[in-house]
Amino acid sequence: MIGKLNHVAIAVPDLEAASATYRDTLGAEVSAPLDQPDHGVTVVFITLPNTKMELLHPLGEKSPIQGFLDKNPAGGIHHVCYEVEDILAARDRLKAQGLRVLGDGNPKIGAHGKPVLFLHPKDLYGTLVELEQV
Numbered sequence: 001m002i003g004k005l006n007h008v009a010i011a012v013p014d015l016e017a018a019s020a021t022y023r024d025t026l027g028a029e030v031s032a033p034l035d036q037p038d039h040g041v042t043v044v045f046i047t048l049p050n051t052k053m054e055l056l057h058p059l060g061e062k063s064p065i066q067g068f069l070d071k072n073p074a075g076g077i078h079h080v081c082y083e084v085e086d087i088l089a090a091r092d093r094l095k096a097q098g099l100r101v102l103g104d105g106n107p108k109i110g111a112h113g114k115p116v117l118f119l120h121p122k123d124l125y126g127t128l129v130e131l132e133q134v
């Protein structure tokens with residue numbers, strides 16, 4: 001059911017510094033920061049030949065990544081995103097198998113303009129998983 005790896009996201013305490021590291025030290029193609037108020041994050045995209053990276057920084061007072069950064073103040077891998085063809089079918093199948101879909105269970109439009117959902121990290125071996133319909 002899951003398809004390609006769409007992106008790996010890293011929560012960072014300093015978005016400008018992390019962007020500079022990826023651009024200047026690692027030599028990657030790095031976007032400008034983009035606020036995602038519906039998701040409580042500011043995101044920077046890094047384009048790699050075979051996938052993408054997302055650098056995430058909290059936006060607003062109730063950011064879903066604030067607790068993660070409090071526990072990991074230097075930053076860390078926050079989630080992986082797998083592509084699916086039909087996100088509602090994927091959601092219903094995974095819920096029926098006992099996985100917890102986060103939020104209200106309805107997809108939101110993600111940073112790439114496509115519907116996304118998140119699955120609880122405790123149900124997937126300590127890894128927060130995002131599904132994106134492509």
Ligand SMILES: CC[C@@H](C(=O)O)C(=O)SCCNC(=O)CCNC(=O)[C@H](O)C(C)(C)COP(=O)(O)OP(=O)(O)OC[C@H]1O[C@@H](n2cnc3c(N)ncnc32)[C@H](O)[C@@H]1OP(=O)(O)O
Pocket residue numbers: 009036039041043054056064065066067068071077078079081102103109110111112116118120121122126127128130
């Ligand atoms: C840019 C838009 C979009 C895109 O298009 O790509 C995005 O990527 S938005 C990214 C940010 N959005 C989200 O993360 C939404 C889903 N996340 C959540 O709903 C919450 O963050 C969470 C996963 C439910 C965690 O909530 P929180 O309140 O921070 O922590 P808890 O105390 O409830 O955590 C319970 C338990 O899980 C562990 N945990 C938390 N976050 C992660 C994580 N990212 N990876 C692995 N494990 C995680 C946490 O440590 C707790 O464990 P214990 O301490 O053992 O209880």
Ligand SMILES: [Co+2]
Pocket residue numbers: 007009054079081130
């Ligand atoms: Co993401």
